[in-house]
Amino acid sequence: MWYCRHLQGTNRVSNTAPAIINESERNGEEGNRSEEWGMRPRVVLVPFPAQGHVSPMLDLARVLHARGFEVTVAAPDFIHRRLAGRADDGIRFASVSSGLMADDGAAPPDFAAIEQAMESHMPAHLERLLSPPDAEAIACVVVDLVASWAIPVARRCGLPVAGFWTAMLATYRVISAIPELIRRGFISEFGSPLSHQPPCQHDGQEQAAQELTLEGQAKLSASDLPWLVGNPASQRSRFAFWLRVIERAKSVRWLLVNSFPEEGGRRGDHHPPLPSSQPQEHDAPRTLPVGPLEAHGGDEKTRGNSRCNLSMWDEDQSCLEWLEKHPPNSVVYASFGSWVAPISPEKIAEFALGLEAAAQPFLWVLKDEKPWRAGLPRGFLDRVAGYGKVVAWAPQEEVLRSPAIGCYLTHCGWNSTLEAIRHEKRLLCYPIAGDQFVNAVYIVKVWGIGIKLDGCNRHAIENGIGRIMTGDEGAKAQASVLQLKKRVMGEEGSSAAVASLQCFIDTIKKSM
Numbered sequence: 001m002w003y004c005r006h007l008q009g010t011n012r013v014s015n016t017a018p019a020i021i022n023e024s025e026r027n028g029e030e031g032n033r034s035e036e037w038g039m040r041p042r043v044v045l046v047p048f049p050a051q052g053h054v055s056p057m058l059d060l061a062r063v064l065h066a067r068g069f070e071v072t073v074a075a076p077d078f079i080h081r082r083l084a085g086r087a088d089d090g091i092r093f094a095s096v097s098s099g100l101m102a103d104d105g106a107a108p109p110d111f112a113a114i115e116q117a118m119e120s121h122m123p124a125h126l127e128r129l130l131s132p133p134d135a136e137a138i139a140c141v142v143v144d145l146v147a148s149w150a151i152p153v154a155r156r157c158g159l160p161v162a163g164f165w166t167a168m169l170a171t172y173r174v175i176s177a178i179p180e181l182i183r184r185g186f187i188s189e190f191g192s193p194l195s196h197q198p199p200c201q202h203d204g205q206e207q208a209a210q211e212l213t214l215e216g217q218a219k220l221s222a223s224d225l226p227w228l229v230g231n232p233a234s235q236r237s238r239f240a241f242w243l244r245v246i247e248r249a250k251s252v253r254w255l256l257v258n259s260f261p262e263e264g265g266r267r268g269d270h271h272p273p274l275p276s277s278q279p280q281e282h283d284a285p286r287t288l289p290v291g292p293l294e295a296h297g298g299d300e301k302t303r304g305n306s307r308c309n310l311s312m313w314d315e316d317q318s319c320l321e322w323l324e325k326h327p328p329n330s331v332v333y334a335s336f337g338s339w340v341a342p343i344s345p346e347k348i349a350e351f352a353l354g355l356e357a358a359a360q361p362f363l364w365v366l367k368d369e370k371p372w373r374a375g376l377p378r379g380f381l382d383r384v385a386g387y388g389k390v391v392a393w394a395p396q397e398e399v400l401r402s403p404a405i406g407c408y409l410t411h412c413g414w415n416s417t418l419e420a421i422r423h424e425k426r427l428l429c430y431p432i433a434g435d436q437f438v439n440a441v442y443i444v445k446v447w448g449i450g451i452k453l454d455g456c457n458r459h460a461i462e463n464g465i466g467r468i469m470t471g472d473e474g475a476k477a478q479a480s481v482l483q484l485k486k487r488v489m490g491e492e493g494s495s496a497a498v499a500s501l502q503c504f505i506d507t508i509k510k511s512m
């Protein structure tokens, strides 16, 4: 375990920001290591505390460390405890007090609690971590834009800030175009779609939508907007959250995006300009697509190995053995990621009946918490025991790597989407919230690597599984996913991402 050196330097180890101390450092061996690491410029990374955000931030940490930086990941205490015990690769971890310490094994705090902690409790604690005398050695603070609270903190400490966007650039562009969407009367000042407006076209064809043009021929309907999560009150609060993010993002110098260049497949569009709603007098952040980070992580030796990862739940390894008993392309993998509100019991019942009726082997990740499993029909688990397996949490990368998996019924989280592309799996889409609707539009309409469920009832699910597993659409999607992987994770895609990373690294090193 590593200990965060600058905490010791400022004698602030104890009550505010507990540090983890490496035993060898306690025993006086710190001198040599400090000297060695003193040569390296230091970067502090501030993730948002959810699995789908921390994992790509750790990939970035690994990449920067492999390229000569001393890297500290400053995470809220309840995540720090999980991280510090698991990760490797010489990355250091600092704990930022959240005021939310949950018991070990308890479910992570919900979004509202995290938002409250980020806005009111954590800034003072991070500021101590970033303050002199150690701050001089920090070349840059990289902040997940969903944790935008850390941007003003780093700025107050006089440090350069890079934003990190863990999802598609397309989604960031939709969010950063909010002022423009309001101005054009597409949404109200509280983010509600104004029904008299036509669909928002992102194809560059319509004069009115030109400044929102995204790569590809992607058309977004009003209901796909990423802040429309939950009931009207929660939608308003998400909208206010994003307004704060875009305001703070104006002051970052770089925007690192965990996505590949040319999301829409058009060449020569590596750094599309941000929408004109960004004030022109302001130096817009330099947008650098550096993803998928896992593919470029580490060095030659470590690339492709399992990541220094964070898993919020215990992975049920028994599914790997179970998969080995199945022929190639025969199993439907179903999972809805880590950070969506529970699906209602009624919908879970429909998923269960749809999977049962499809009569295809399936592996279903369904959290072992209320109310996730409450909708499972009586006797379901016994009836499907011969061909279906339900687990609380899977080692997803390894599952997707298995040749037995024929398709992935997914919520379209961005990490899951990238993992499916990496392991060449076609997708059956059931987006639930946030950026997942934008991702689904690209998966289905732009890249053609999957299809979308026609509804959330047993027949639509049975039918969707049939179409993707055995129909022509499935065969086409399979061919497309191979092509997409080649384009974005092959040599050309990787070298573009590595060039973007190098550009970022060179600039921060020069500015020290």
Ligand SMILES: O=c1ccn([C@@H]2O[C@H](COP(=O)(O)OP(=O)(O)O[C@H]3O[C@H](CO)[C@@H](O)[C@H](O)[C@H]3O)[C@@H](O)[C@H]2O)c(=O)[nH]1
Pocket (backbone or CB within 6 Å): 050, 051, 052, 053, 055, 166, 167, 311, 335, 336, 337, 338, 339, 340, 365, 392, 393, 394, 395, 396, 397, 412, 413, 414, 415, 416, 417, 419, 433, 434, 435, 436
């Ligand atoms: O049984 C499981 C299920 C998931 N995972 C992993 O959990 C991560 C899930 O990430 P993602 O697919 O991005 O979903 P969320 O965790 O729900 O991610 C949030 O963050 C993403 C990145 O910003 C957004 O795209 C999503 O919409 C948002 O819900 C992936 O790495 C999976 O491999 C497991 O290890 N085991």
